[in-house]
Amino acid sequence: MSSIAHPNANPLPELTSDNYLNHSRGILSWLVTLDHKRIGLMYLASVIFFLILGGSFAIILRTELYEVGRNILPQLPKSTVGGDTQYFAWTDTYNQMFTLHGGILVFLFIIPAIPAALGNFVLPIMLGAKDVAFPRLNLMSYYIYVGGAIFFVLALVAGGLDTGWTFYTPYSSSFEKGSEFHWGVVFAVSGAFILGFSSILTGVNFISTMHMLRPPGMTWFRMPLMLWALYATSVMQILATPVLAITLMLLIIERLYDGIGIFDPARGGDPVLFQHFFWFYSHPAVYIMIVPGMGIISEVISTFCHKAIFGYRFIACSSLAIALVGFLVWGHHMFTSGQSALISTFFALLTFLVAIPSAIKVFNWLATMYKGSIDLRTPMLYAMLFIWVFTVGGLTGMFLGAVSTDIHLHDTYFVVAHFHYTMVGGTLFAFLAGVHYWFPKMFGRMYSELGGRIAWAIVFVGFNLTFISQFIGGSRGMPRRYADFGEKLTELGFGESHAQLFIQCQKISTIGSYILGIGLVWAAIVLVIALFKGKRAPSNPWGGPTLEWRCASPPIHENFVDTPTVGEPYDYTGMQYDETNENYVVNPDAAPAPQH
Amino acid sequence: MNANPVSSAKVNHTLPSYAGTFGTAVVIVSLAILFAASIIAYLVARHAHPDLPQAATPVGLWVSTALLIILSLTAHAAVGAARQDNQSALRTTVIIWSVLAVGFLVAQTANWITWAPPLFDRPPTGAESDSLSFYKMTFYVLTGLHAAHVVGGLIPLAFVWRNTMAGRYTPQTFHPVRNCALYWHFLDVVWIVMFLAIFVIG
Ligand code: HEM
Numbered sequence A: 001m002s003s004i005a006h007p008n009a010n011p012l013p014e015l016t017s018d019n020y021l022n023h024s025r026g027i028l029s030w031l032v033t034l035d036h037k038r039i040g041l042m043y044l045a046s047v048i049f050f051l052i053l054g055g056s057f058a059i060i061l062r063t064e065l066y067e068v069g070r071n072i073l074p075q076l077p078k079s080t081v082g083g084d085t086q087y088f089a090w091t092d093t094y095n096q097m098f099t100l101h102g103g104i105l106v107f108l109f110i111i112p113a114i115p116a117a118l119g120n121f122v123l124p125i126m127l128g129a130k131d132v133a134f135p136r137l138n139l140m141s142y143y144i145y146v147g148g149a150i151f152f153v154l155a156l157v158a159g160g161l162d163t164g165w166t167f168y169t170p171y172s173s174s175f176e177k178g179s180e181f182h183w184g185v186v187f188a189v190s191g192a193f194i195l196g197f198s199s200i201l202t203g204v205n206f207i208s209t210m211h212m213l214r215p216p217g218m219t220w221f222r223m224p225l226m227l228w229a230l231y232a233t234s235v236m237q238i239l240a241t242p243v244l245a246i247t248l249m250l251l252i253i254e255r256l257y258d259g260i261g262i263f264d265p266a267r268g269g270d271p272v273l274f275q276h277f278f279w280f281y282s283h284p285a286v287y288i289m290i291v292p293g294m295g296i297i298s299e300v301i302s303t304f305c306h307k308a309i310f311g312y313r314f315i316a317c318s319s320l321a322i323a324l325v326g327f328l329v330w331g332h333h334m335f336t337s338g339q340s341a342l343i344s345t346f347f348a349l350l351t352f353l354v355a356i357p358s359a360i361k362v363f364n365w366l367a368t369m370y371k372g373s374i375d376l377r378t379p380m381l382y383a384m385l386f387i388w389v390f391t392v393g394g395l396t397g398m399f400l401g402a403v404s405t406d407i408h409l410h411d412t413y414f415v416v417a418h419f420h421y422t423m424v425g426g427t428l429f430a431f432l433a434g435v436h437y438w439f440p441k442m443f444g445r446m447y448s449e450l451g452g453r454i455a456w457a458i459v460f461v462g463f464n465l466t467f468i469s470q471f472i473g474g475s476r477g478m479p480r481r482y483a484d485f486g487e488k489l490t491e492l493g494f495g496e497s498h499a500q501l502f503i504q505c506q507k508i509s510t511i512g513s514y515i516l517g518i519g520l521v522w523a524a525i526v527l528v529i530a531l532f533k534g535k536r537a538p539s540n541p542w543g544g545p546t547l548e549w550r551c552a553s554p555p556i557h558e559n560f561v562d563t564p565t566v567g568e569p570y571d572y573t574g575m576q577y578d579e580t581n582e583n584y585v586v587n588p589d590a591a592p593a594p595q596h
Numbered sequence B: 001m002n003a004n005p006v007s008s009a010k011v012n013h014t015l016p017s018y019a020g021t022f023g024t025a026v027v028i029v030s031l032a033i034l035f036a037a038s039i040i041a042y043l044v045a046r047h048a049h050p051d052l053p054q055a056a057t058p059v060g061l062w063v064s065t066a067l068l069i070i071l072s073l074t075a076h077a078a079v080g081a082a083r084q085d086n087q088s089a090l091r092t093t094v095i096i097w098s099v100l101a102v103g104f105l106v107a108q109t110a111n112w113i114t115w116a117p118p119l120f121d122r123p124p125t126g127a128e129s130d131s132l133s134f135y136k137m138t139f140y141v142l143t144g145l146h147a148a149h150v151v152g153g154l155i156p157l158a159f160v161w162r163n164t165m166a167g168r169y170t171p172q173t174f175h176p177v178r179n180c181a182l183y184w185h186f187l188d189v190v191w192i193v194m195f196l197a198i199f200v201i202g
């Protein structure tokens, strides 16, 4: 790659020239838009709102855990009998808060964050299409999401619930049954149910788009890896989510009607059946969360190493492999639920199997970086953080997947740390990588590289501090979902040294979470400033090889003026740096890509 | 792999004519999982109560089953008529199709009512009413789930009706009729499987 002052570089068009952001005006033109880019941005705003909400709950929870005993959680009023107000215990408030924290972040942030928000924005552009296959359906999915979100907020208003994000029976079938707080569970479960349909319809749309709207020349194995990841995710969404839907529906009905129980043991139901159904969805769901993140990482690593991704087909196929094998491992969440040893053994074996495609990706990313000229911009820093953190998360999954160690680790902070390493360290960091990476494309402005890097460094320190301490405590048996680590621990049979260790771990974790919070707020501030004051972004500021970097920043309403020429993915031949516009351009005289 | 770049046709958003059919098929796959899971849940719950007596099949269910099978055949005929540009046959079949669809819902409502000592108001008590309530519960859940999808199916059917009456379907543009028929065939199959699961196997 060489750098040039491009002889006939046109100056960048003004931001006021026609693009998708100003193509039509007025709030209504956004609310009824069929443009995938605008729908993507509306999703983005919504998921970030819920990230902030769920994140605030996390900070409150961690503050509560900082000192032994009650710190800040209030006792919420329960009912008034003859002028006497009765209160929930503050520990009940704790339970309700971690339930809402988990429920909101899983169902309203993590699951839609990458596919529905970023995916909606980039998928058609990366494919070389004008929009998704069914734009009306796309808008409908968004409003279904909003509907589900409203139900979640109603649950909050109606007094919450304390079941944990998994809605396990008998918690969910018995919580406050018959009391005036009866509706919390029903609303939250209905919210998750409705969100499921949004997720399914997005999946249907993406699959159809990739089958129907590939432009001439875009063969399956020329699709950028982000698209493969979104394809695999969509397959999981349409095959797994219906099972969640029916499970939640039965739960709602059981909750409302006092007939024979389906899941409630008090009424002859089977709570383990609920767990089977729930995890049959929710294990694939953890891959619905991570696989699109892996897609972003593949793009970012290739771009910032200026090098074709190593093992393209392996990465593409490993997404599909994860999607398929991911359906066969749900029992690893139920090793302690009275499952037979034989079945547990099978689930453990299959669990190890599913780690292979994840590892393939990690090795391919590392091989891509090897001898690349790595450009340490903010998205790349997040991508590297992702690799490290996801590897830790995946490897600790192995300990949880092995029956003998899991029986010790189940329901401890080790599990909490594991899934935060994979979900925050995996999905959230991939999301941040993606937001920084596509920010110039979305808004036509550059963010401050220095500001972004500093935020990244704070996030790095804060995140690891928060969750490594949980691994340490968890591996010694520190139980999860406890509001207080005071005297109760010795009552439970933990020795004094363990109790002290746990208290220290909680403290460190809380300090880490504050640092993490500061880092995330910092990153947000950097981006918000860029939104208004950022330097004008060229069409290809990073030297990205995929199609979205060949349309304007921000793209026009139709994405491309002419159908783009589709060649090999990750082809860097002839890419040159144009210093005039700080842009990468393809020199048309360069030799064509080698054929294979 | 062939690296010949193909370029510079104006970008347009014309979907291939079978895109709707493809989308319908993907939705059907997803719904099939929904119904399969619900039936499995029923069978597992049923298995946990082996002592419960066999459900008696309300006669009305045979009626609705028959309606749905005839509906499926009519829908098939409608697609054939549209494909051959036989407008009058298309009109007749779409009318019959719609009448049967509404008829099915009416029959199901009747079934619901004949089965309905107010289920949600008066929780039954005692072992004997337990078994009754179990059947009623599964009956309402499963048929209700199905009926909700039948109601959903009326929306595309209404579109097909409107465009048929306006004579808009030609052998080139008949795909919406086919997509709609596909969905209704699916509802038919689901109904039969459900029927077998509740009243023959269960
Ligand atoms: C390499 C792959 C992975 C393996 C082998 C693995 C294994 C496991 C196992 C065995 C458990 C159950 C632990 C227990 O409850 O005792 C578990 C829990 C969990 N994992 Fe993973 N995991 C992997 C990757 C992921 C990823 C990528 C995510 C999400 C993005 C994730 C999210 C979760 C969650 C949310 C839970 C716990 C849910 C709860 O009980 O509340 N895991 N994992």
Ligand SMILES: [Cu+2]
Residues within 6 Å of the ligand: A282, A283, A286, A329, A330, A332, A333
């Ligand atoms: Cu799992």
